[in-house]
Amino acid sequence: MEGRRGTNLPRVADFNQAVILDAVRHAPDGLSRVELAEVTGLSAQAVSNITRRLLDRELIREAGTLVSVGRGKPRTLLQLHPTGHFAIGVHIDPTVTTVALLDLLGEVVASVRTLPASATPPRQLVTAITEAAAGLVASTGIDAGRVLGLGIAAPGPLDQGTGVVLEPPLLPAWTRVGLRELLHEATGYPVVLHKDAAAAALAELWRGSAATLADFVFVYLGTGLGAGLVSGGELLGGSTDNAGEIGHLMVDTDGPVCGCGRRGCVGPAIMPRTLVTEAADAGLLPRPAPGAGDREIDELFTAMCRLPAARPVLERSATRLARAAAAIANLLDVRAVVFGGPAWDRVGHVYLPILRDTLLTTTEARHVHPVTALGSALGPDVGAIGAGCLVLEHSFSTRPSTLLLGPRDDQVAAVP
Ligand SMILES: [Zn+2]
CATH class of the missing domain: 3.30.420.40 (ATPase, nucleotide binding domain)
Structure with a gap:
């Protein structure tokens, strides 16, 4: 995959930050600042400033040094900080609802199953999901402030603009459910919603086959x-x-x-x-x-x-x-x-x-x-993993649509 190129204009600092995160994410063994400048096209000064900021925010970490052959001085490698931040993924299939806590690499830290959507009214399911998510955060002892957001993978069709699950053919009791708003109000987290199969595809893209x-x-x-x-x-x-x-x-x-x-x-x-x-x-x-x-x-x-x-x-x-x-x-x-x-x-x-x-x-x-x-x-939890990856994708993405914060931005903020 071709690397994404950045720009040195200060007014798009968020974009450059996303470019750096994206490059680091695609290099599990780590990248040095010099390599980051080469991959992204950003100046050494810009890379230095942005990586310092990302290190302060525990989005990336220093992971050993690369001793170069010849004269150059050793280079410090940078990787994503797995436990610096987390995402919650919720997969709603008619027969099973899965809630998973993911680290910044998209690895499942813990997961739990709760009520099936086909037998549960939407508001009751929202309560069950909220309790399950809180339970995961409490049982793993992580700081809830480090959770970037909550992603939902749901059966379509969906209205992405309003975060509404329309009328899934296999959930006859669900008609125009404002799931994104309901879960945002119940959990307090920024929430992003996508179709189940699309979320699962994203999980594969992040860490699957x-x-x-x-x-x-x-x-x-x-x-x-x-x-x-x-x-x-x-x-x-x-x-x-x-x-x-x-x-x-x-x-x-x-x-x-x-x-x-x-x-x-x-x-x-x-x-x-x-x-x-x-x-x-x-x-x-x-x-x-x-x-x-x-x-x-x-x-x-x-x-x-x-x-x-x-x-x-x-x-x-x-x-x-x-x-x-x-x-x-x-x-x-x-x-x-x-x-x-x-x-x-x-x-x-x-x-x-x-x-x-x-x-x-x-x-x-x-x-x-x-x-x-x-x-x-990724096993049967691929939908929940994908839902969590939706949050990571929105937080890391270099796509302009996810950098323009506005009412249609699925409420997920850019990386803090
Ligand atoms: Zn048909």
Whole structure:
């Protein structure tokens, strides 16, 4: 990935600070001040001033010296200060809500699960999240003043301007919930909100399987299906940050009926509810009750994934998902598709070989470069990690949109 260049104009000091932080973040072994000046294009004096400020604020730390060969004097290496600041990430999936405390590197310090959104009214869930976040801060003994903010990864569609969760198809009781404002009022933290799959893609970008890739798609498998798109090392949001709705890609005219009324969309073809029903149709599982809740379906799904006889059901689902993944890879010319989310750990062993084979052998770009299928290395908490990374991204970002503090800036301030 090409480094970002800075400017020496004092009126954009915040931008230069972000440029330095971004450069340090991408060099886990550390960078000297001389290297920082080379990478960012900033003057030695500017680098010296900014790094002193960042050291004072415990955003970076000195991490040993680099003894150069020849005449030069030893250079002090600078790294992010892992425990200088923290972020809280909240992932809301219909069947599980996860709250995680991340350090400045995006590593999980502690995490906890709380009430599922599908069975909890929004205000009650906000209270549960607030208590869970306070509990994490208290149990780890960190200073709450070092928490930069709270990120939420939620099912879309979202109104980013107002921080409102609109009408997620899988959360019928949630209609226009002002989640960002509610959580800001309850916790006191600056709050940033994004779609679950986009947050998960950000987690991969920061510290997952795709950390060295600039162009990839993250396919999120939870109660539903979504995608986070990354191009040139940045999330592709579309005009309202609602990009990535892949659920209605047509993959099999004989597939299950979708909520949109058509047959063959990929969304229902991978949904645990559909797969459990297909396994029950084949006599492999007890049939779920007509109004079975998401938790009950999730438990049946776990049992089903352990049944060797249910493997053909999973393989057919994987084949349908692979067709959608190949279409997305063709559309965006990515080098990898990363799969993860709460359902992935249970199906990955069956899905991954099928996804790998389809992407390697059927994508149009295969004559130019391989398209790889990867399983997320971040486990089922990838959404919560991504939510925390949203805070870090907003705090570190060099993108102009996140430096212009205003009512639409998701309330997350630039790094203090
Ligand atoms: Zn559909």
